[in-house]
Amino acid sequence: MTTTRRYSASYRFFAAVIKPILFVISRREWRGTEHLHRSEGFIAAANHVTELDAITTAHVLYDNAAPPRIMAKVELFRVPVLGALLRSSGQIPVHRNSRNAADSLAAAQEALAAGECVMIFPEGTLTLDPEEWPMVARTGVARLALSTGAPVIPLAQWGASAILPRKSFLLRPFPRKTVHALVGPPVDLADLQGRLDSASLVEATARIMAAITAQVAQLRGEDPPAEPFDRRRAGV
Template identity: 50%
Template sequence: MSESAKSRITFTLLAAVVRPVLNLMMARRWEGIENLPKGQGFIACPNHVTEIDPLVVGHFFYSQGYLPRYLAKASLFKAPVLGPALRATKQVPVQRGGSGAAASLDSAQAVIDAGGALIVYPEGTLTRDPDLWPMKGRTGAARLALQTGAPVIPLAHWGAQDLLPRYGKMLHLFPRKRVRLLVGEPVDLSDLRSLPLTKAVLEEATARIMAEMTTLVATLRGEEPPEERWDPSSKGQKPVGRGYEQDTEKKK
């Protein structure tokens, strides 16, 4: 049996267990499906507000006939339970530097060449913005898009954080949560694709991706986003973590 067939079987078994459970916990609504590219692979860039985001986004793509492939930290592939699952479903490990980086790029390119959906969180981690708006993005997704030539599809979801709050340990099952996911049109990077991958080019591409994603989040929330994007590296902004959130809760 080929590796591709084994991966599909693994996906099918996992989906048979996970998707019904998700449907019980949340009332979902998928929007903008017509914006998914037809007949070609692409890079999907979602916002990241809670640890169960990958399940929600994966649920969406599986429903559209894709076997979702995530760009994930290489260290996760060594975890006792998660590691074998990631390897069995042919997720893409992020290797840093040298031959490792080349191997990551080759794996990403293979997903795209096969017409697949490669999911990359451009923020790199859960947003640190206190109000859960997309924060300043990292350049990894932009670099990958410009290196592979793949279209970038921004998407946003909202509501999963009510099921499992950011950094939360317990699911809030009742009442049943409402989760919406909205797919946007491809991000226009056409004028950047022929340029050298300088810091300025990567930052411009990243800014465009984050701007489109933020617009989608604002649409789902029915609110205006902040004028400035949260920058966790700025000395004037306090990173959001377990301690910060606990202190905030005590003050309420």
């Protein structure tokens, strides 16, 4: 059963502008989207390779009756025009390392309680893995999931970086590339629900990222690294 979610006027406008562009510059190959047809609020957790990911991943969700409330860095909300569109369409600013950090969590919790989809990139930034595999993530996604009981749906995507390479602002739209998405079943976190201690958050985060990484491996047809890239260990 799928709940009926509200598409605001700003959201519809955003989609009306962006979707035709995506259809021109990319092909789509989506699998597992039946896992998005849910009656309750849920967290969509995706890997992050390029700045284009937010748009291509949101496209998957939007077209499956789950217009996402995207958790995005607060700096984007300060960009003229873009910031206004983000605010008016209900996206959630993420305040890192500040006294306002709790506001982001509260807004996401409220959205989930209202039956909405909250989209998050658990890594918190573009992956730093040299081969673009998912890296060790922050624990914010686990804190949100374990504090609310909301299911976490792993959403792996691959191909957008061929259109917009990471750390680049130069689109390579032609020839058209295929953006692949593979949606999985909810990550099993039942034994950790309500536990917000450090060990539980780390374990939940690891399970979520393992699910995403396994799905990325399916899309790529390759084996992932034995250990995910850890930016702290690498000192970056």
